[in-house]
Amino acid sequence: MSSRKPAAPGGTPATSVLEEAGVAHTRHSYAHDPRAVADGGSYGMEAAHALGLDPATVFKTLLVVLDGAPRPGLGVAVLPVTHQLDLKAAAQALGVKRASMADPRTAERSTGYVVGGISPVGQRTPLPTVVDVSATRHATVFVSGGRRGLDLGLAPADLVRVTGAVVAPVTRR
Template structure:
């Protein structure tokens, strides 16, 4: 199901942040299968399949721990669901010594979202973010809208702008 970017029922911090930034987006809900996390590709491929989207246009939001100056703590990496994350490339893009996958509980605390529904937009804590360069090759990309079974579509340049992200090749 697709809805316009009009404010209405079902809003999330992500959609509120997009609306406040004046970013055009579309809303896409689907029936989430709780078994999807354990399946091949997890939540992101479930969204692509359920919504009939090209998987390369659906992006997953991954939280990483950052070790070293200037930004120790957590960071966000946004990559296509068809790829994995290159942690060395993330560390280089965000200017730290090392990056490692964050613990799910830490990711949930920092973002205010649950795993499988973590959006790169409207997070509780503003975190350094990197978006994989491949996102810019598509006119529209899809990211979690802030809950399982809900994605938003937007221009990749708007995603970069609203998250203050750097763009780098971080997918492999």
């Protein structure tokens, strides 16, 4: 699993973890516009549009509260920005009875990243993670790089490996 590393100049903990693990990745920067998300927009769709990417390849990172044995606490779900998280499926994939969305402040404290920039890689504390199975249909997926305005492109298998994730269907439209 990835754990938080000091960021190299110009990088983030996510890029540091990928570099240390020898994971090939690309960095894609754009100017984040707060107005793009002010009226119900999403950070992930903003990234897809700003970078000219197919939204099906851009994945968001959501934190969930896990309820029940064997792992109560927080978990991570990584899924396309075009879909919503199926909490029941996420709970099942992460081996608990129930899951609910984590409060944004809790997500920020746990990961060390700000909402809209939460990366599944390089979080303060490694958490149980599930990557939606749809990621395996793409040669490259894009995830937040650890700050608003930065996405990282990498192979889905590398994302799974570096986060210690399980792969399962966890979306609904």
